[in-house]
Amino acid sequence: MEMTSKLIDKDEDIMQASLAMKAIAHPLRLKILCVLAGSELSVQDIVDSVGTSQSNISQHLAILRDKGVLATRKDANRVFYRIGDPRTLKLVSMMRDVFCSRE
Amino acid sequence: MEMTSKLIDKDEDIMQASLAMKAIAHPLRLKILCVLAGSELSVQDIVDSVGTSQSNISQHLAILRDKGVLATRKDANRVFYRIGDPRTLKLVSMMRDVFCSRE
DNA sequence: CCGCTAAATTAGCAACTACTTATATTTTAA
DNA sequence: TTAAAATATAAGTAGTTGCTAATTTAGCGG
Numbered sequence: 001m002e003m004t005s006k007l008i009d010k011d012e013d014i015m016q017a018s019l020a021m022k023a024i025a026h027p028l029r030l031k032i033l034c035v036l037a038g039s040e041l042s043v044q045d046i047v048d049s050v051g052t053s054q055s056n057i058s059q060h061l062a063i064l065r066d067k068g069v070l071a072t073r074k075d076a077n078r079v080f081y082r083i084g085d086p087r088t089l090k091l092v093s094m095m096r097d098v099f100c101s102r103e
Numbered sequence: 104m105e106m107t108s109k110l111i112d113k114d115e116d117i118m119q120a121s122l123a124m125k126a127i128a129h130p131l132r133l134k135i136l137c138v139l140a141g142s143e144l145s146v147q148d149i150v151d152s153v154g155t156s157q158s159n160i161s162q163h164l165a166i167l168r169d170k171g172v173l174a175t176r177k178d179a180n181r182v183f184y185r186i187g188d189p190r191t192l193k194l195v196s197m198m199r200d201v202f203c204s205r206e
Numbered sequence: 207c208c209g210c211t212a213a214a215t216t217a218g219c220a221a222c223t224a225c226t227t228a229t230a231t232t233t234t235a236a
Numbered sequence: 237t238t239a240a241a242a243t244a245t246a247a248g249t250a251g252t253t254g255c256t257a258a259t260t261t262a263g264c265g266g
Contacts, residue, residue, distance in 0.1 A: 007140035008199050011130075014137065017202040018130045025124035026224085031117050037110035043243060056225065058244055077233040077242050087201050094197045096111050098190050099120040129254085146213055159255065161214055180212050180263040 023067045024091065028052060029060050033069070033083065033092050040073065040082035126170045127194065131155060132163050136172070136186065136195050143176065143185035 008014055024030055028050060035041065035049045047057045061081055064070040071084030083089050111117055127133055131153060138144065138152045150160045164184055167173040174187030186192050 007137040007195050008133070008203055009137065010203070011134075013199075013203045014130055014134050017198045018128050018133045020202060021124050021128035021133075021198070025121050025128045027117055027121045028224090030111070030121045030124075031114075034110040034112070034117065044241090053226075054243075055227080055245085059224080062244080079243065091197075091201055092110050094194075094201075095120045095124070096116075098194050098197075099123060100111055100113070100116045131254095147211090156256075157213070158215085158257080162254080165214080177263095182213065 019067070020069075020088065020091065023064060023069055024088070024095075026060070028056070029064060030092070030095075032057070032060060032064065032081075033088065036070070036081060036083050037089070037092065040080045042078045042080050044078070046081065122170070123172075123191070123194070126167060126172055127191065127198075129163070131159070132167060133195070133198075135160070135163060135167065136191065139173070139184060139186050140192070140195065143183045145181045145183050147181070149184065 008017065024033065031050050032046055035046060041049070043054070043058060043061065046061070047054050050057060061070065065072060065081070069083065069085050069088045070081050073080045073082070083092075111120065127136065134153050135149060138149060144152070146157070146160060146164065149164070150157050153160060164173065168175060168184075172186065172188050172191045173184050176183045176185070186195075
């Protein structure tokens with residue numbers, strides 16, 4: 001079985017995992033993901049929740065969308081974002097278990 | 104209880120989590136962590152396992168050490184590294200569950 | 207002391223990131 | 237058709253990252 005030697009041993013998996021983490025490892029992007037955890041939201045909703053410029057949010061959304069983390073739906077002149085990759089959702093929820101203070 | 108709204112809601116926790124992920128979200132550093140999962144290793148062992156220059160490995164080890172991810176032990180003229188932060192160990196093992204292909 | 211090995215540090219640089227400001231696109235509403 | 241709102245894109249730039257090559261530090265054996 002050889003379970004103890006390496007945690008991940010395929011270079012391809014290493015690459016995949018580190019790309020995914022890189023997409024998430026930014027305070028604004030992580031906050032976007034946390035805000036989107038419950039429901040889909042329009043860009044303006046996200047701007048209001050997260051708190052930076054519309055342009056900046058839009059650029060971070062594009063990064064997450066292009067990497068397949070977020071999916072979008074257009075309704076009239078608004079665009080709604082949601083977490084489209086179940087692995088990311090799981091990853092973010094695991095982050096909470098590991099890093100969040102409890103009270 | 105309000106469980107569904109946000110996954111992580113404290114900005115401080117967001118910061119902590121994204122800093123931790125940033126440290127890990129690099130192919131060489133993730134590989135180092137995977138190699139160190141089972142046992143402590145000397146720098147030269149890590150260089151051999153991971154495969155880049157000694158200088159490069161040393162710099163990545165310094166990053167991980169300075170962020171509290173790795174701990175060190177010196178023996179004669181060699182330095183042994185191990186994963187010193189249990190949260191990181193848990194995080195990397197969770198990464199495997201989420202991202203690794205199974206056969 | 208000297209030479210050898212292991213590891214860390216430094217300097218320099220190309221590439222990339224994250225932001226700001228400004229502009230463009232799309233859609234609705236008057 | 238024009239104005240306004242929502243979103244995206246573009247351009248410019250300061251700051252950061254990741255590497256290489258060269259040097260330095262430290263411990264060991266002769």
